[in-house]
Amino acid sequence: MKQREVTDKHHTTWTCVQAYAGVDSAAATAATERSAAADGGVTVVCTPTGGAQTVRLELASDWNDALSDEELTAAIANG
Template identity: 45%
Template structure:
Protein backbone atom coordinates (compact mmCIF):
# COMPACT_ATOMS: atom_id res chain seq x y z
CA UNK A 1 0.00 0.00 0.00
CA UNK A 2 1.96 3.01 -1.21
CA UNK A 3 -0.68 5.70 -1.16
CA UNK A 4 0.69 9.19 -1.34
CA UNK A 5 -0.48 12.27 0.48
CA UNK A 6 -0.13 15.85 -0.74
CA UNK A 7 0.26 18.78 1.64
CA UNK A 8 1.23 22.45 1.33
CA UNK A 9 3.41 24.05 3.99
CA UNK A 10 2.79 27.63 5.17
CA UNK A 11 5.53 28.92 2.85
CA UNK A 12 3.46 27.72 -0.13
CA UNK A 13 5.60 24.70 -1.01
CA UNK A 14 3.60 21.70 -2.23
CA UNK A 15 4.87 18.37 -0.91
CA UNK A 16 4.10 14.77 -1.87
CA UNK A 17 4.57 12.31 0.98
CA UNK A 18 4.81 8.55 0.62
CA UNK A 19 5.62 5.76 3.03
CA UNK A 20 9.11 4.44 2.43
CA UNK A 21 9.46 0.67 2.49
CA UNK A 22 5.68 0.31 2.18
CA UNK A 23 5.98 -3.20 0.75
CA UNK A 24 7.78 -4.60 3.80
CA UNK A 25 5.93 -6.56 6.49
CA UNK A 26 4.82 -4.53 9.53
CA UNK A 27 7.45 -6.18 11.76
CA UNK A 28 10.23 -4.96 9.46
CA UNK A 29 8.73 -1.46 9.32
CA UNK A 30 8.58 -1.37 13.14
CA UNK A 31 12.22 -2.42 13.34
CA UNK A 32 13.34 0.26 10.87
CA UNK A 33 11.16 3.21 11.93
CA UNK A 34 10.26 2.31 15.51
CA UNK A 35 7.30 0.39 16.86
CA UNK A 36 4.02 1.88 15.65
CA UNK A 37 5.87 4.36 13.43
CA UNK A 38 6.48 4.59 9.71
CA UNK A 39 9.32 6.01 7.64
CA UNK A 40 7.80 8.68 5.38
CA UNK A 41 9.57 10.64 2.65
CA UNK A 42 8.14 14.00 1.58
CA UNK A 43 9.34 15.51 -1.70
CA UNK A 44 8.74 19.15 -2.62
CA UNK A 45 7.47 20.34 -5.96
CA UNK A 46 10.23 22.96 -6.16
CA UNK A 47 13.94 22.86 -5.56
CA UNK A 48 13.96 22.15 -1.83
CA UNK A 49 15.43 18.90 -0.54
CA UNK A 50 13.25 15.89 0.33
CA UNK A 51 12.56 15.31 4.01
CA UNK A 52 12.58 11.95 5.79
CA UNK A 53 10.22 11.64 8.73
CA UNK A 54 9.29 9.03 11.31
CA UNK A 55 5.54 9.37 11.83
CA UNK A 56 2.81 7.42 13.59
CA UNK A 57 1.54 4.53 11.48
CA UNK A 58 -1.75 6.37 10.93
CA UNK A 59 0.10 9.34 9.37
CA UNK A 60 -2.28 9.34 6.37
CA UNK A 61 -5.04 10.47 8.75
CA UNK A 62 -3.01 13.28 10.36
CA UNK A 63 -4.53 16.74 10.02
CA UNK A 64 -2.90 18.62 7.15
CA UNK A 65 -1.53 21.31 9.48
CA UNK A 66 0.13 18.65 11.67
CA UNK A 67 1.77 16.96 8.67
CA UNK A 68 2.94 20.34 7.36
CA UNK A 69 4.42 21.10 10.81
CA UNK A 70 6.24 17.75 10.78
CA UNK A 71 7.72 18.60 7.39
CA UNK A 72 8.83 22.02 8.64
CA UNK A 73 10.42 20.40 11.71
CA UNK A 74 12.16 17.88 9.46
CA UNK A 75 13.49 20.67 7.26
CA UNK A 76 14.84 22.41 10.34
CA UNK A 77 16.67 19.21 11.30
CA UNK A 78 14.31 18.34 14.10
CA UNK A 79 12.88 15.19 12.52
CA UNK A 80 9.82 13.74 14.12
Protein backbone atom coordinates in the same frame (compact mmCIF):
# COMPACT_ATOMS: atom_id res chain seq x y z
CA MET B 1 0.72 2.76 -2.36
CA LYS B 2 -1.03 5.56 -0.52
CA GLN B 3 0.44 8.99 -0.90
CA ARG B 4 -0.65 12.35 0.35
CA GLU B 5 -0.02 15.87 -0.90
CA VAL B 6 0.03 18.95 1.29
CA THR B 7 1.00 22.54 0.58
CA ASP B 8 2.86 24.57 3.18
CA LYS B 9 2.72 28.29 3.91
CA HIS B 10 5.53 28.90 1.39
CA HIS B 11 3.36 27.35 -1.37
CA THR B 12 5.62 24.31 -1.64
CA THR B 13 3.65 21.16 -2.41
CA TRP B 14 4.93 18.06 -0.64
CA THR B 15 4.14 14.50 -1.70
CA CYS B 16 4.47 12.13 1.28
CA VAL B 17 4.60 8.33 1.17
CA GLN B 18 5.50 5.66 3.68
CA ALA B 19 8.96 4.29 2.94
CA TYR B 20 8.83 0.99 1.04
CA ALA B 21 5.01 1.08 0.81
CA GLY B 22 3.65 -0.49 -2.34
CA VAL B 23 6.77 -2.51 -3.10
CA ASP B 24 5.73 -6.14 -3.14
CA SER B 25 8.79 -8.24 -2.38
CA ALA B 26 10.38 -10.06 0.51
CA ALA B 27 13.21 -7.51 0.61
CA ALA B 28 10.73 -4.62 0.83
CA THR B 29 8.84 -6.36 3.63
CA ALA B 30 12.06 -6.87 5.56
CA ALA B 31 13.12 -3.25 4.96
CA THR B 32 9.73 -2.01 6.16
CA GLU B 33 10.06 -4.03 9.36
CA ARG B 34 13.60 -2.76 9.96
CA SER B 35 12.58 0.85 9.33
CA ALA B 36 9.67 0.77 11.79
CA ALA B 37 10.36 2.81 14.91
CA ALA B 38 10.48 1.12 18.31
CA ASP B 39 7.23 2.84 19.27
CA GLY B 40 5.40 1.41 16.25
CA GLY B 41 5.93 4.47 14.07
CA VAL B 42 6.90 4.38 10.42
CA THR B 43 9.29 6.25 8.16
CA VAL B 44 7.56 8.69 5.82
CA VAL B 45 9.40 10.40 2.96
CA CYS B 46 8.11 13.80 1.81
CA THR B 47 9.36 15.12 -1.53
CA PRO B 48 8.83 18.78 -2.43
CA THR B 49 8.19 20.66 -5.61
CA GLY B 50 10.76 23.37 -6.21
CA GLY B 51 14.11 23.71 -4.50
CA ALA B 52 13.43 22.37 -1.01
CA GLN B 53 15.12 19.20 0.28
CA THR B 54 13.35 15.86 0.69
CA VAL B 55 12.45 15.17 4.33
CA ARG B 56 12.32 11.83 6.15
CA LEU B 57 9.95 11.75 9.10
CA GLU B 58 9.15 9.23 11.84
CA LEU B 59 5.37 9.33 12.25
CA ALA B 60 2.66 7.20 13.82
CA SER B 61 1.59 4.31 11.61
CA ASP B 62 -1.82 5.95 11.07
CA TRP B 63 -0.26 9.25 9.89
CA ASN B 64 -2.10 9.27 6.56
CA ASP B 65 -5.52 9.29 8.20
CA ALA B 66 -4.83 10.78 11.63
CA LEU B 67 -2.67 13.85 10.89
CA SER B 68 -4.31 17.03 9.67
CA ASP B 69 -2.65 18.93 6.82
CA GLU B 70 -1.44 21.50 9.36
CA GLU B 71 0.12 18.80 11.57
CA LEU B 72 1.83 17.18 8.58
CA THR B 73 3.25 20.47 7.26
CA ALA B 74 4.46 21.30 10.81
CA ALA B 75 6.21 17.92 10.98
CA ILE B 76 7.82 18.62 7.60
CA ALA B 77 8.97 22.07 8.75
CA ASN B 78 10.51 20.55 11.88
CA GLY B 79 11.84 17.49 10.04
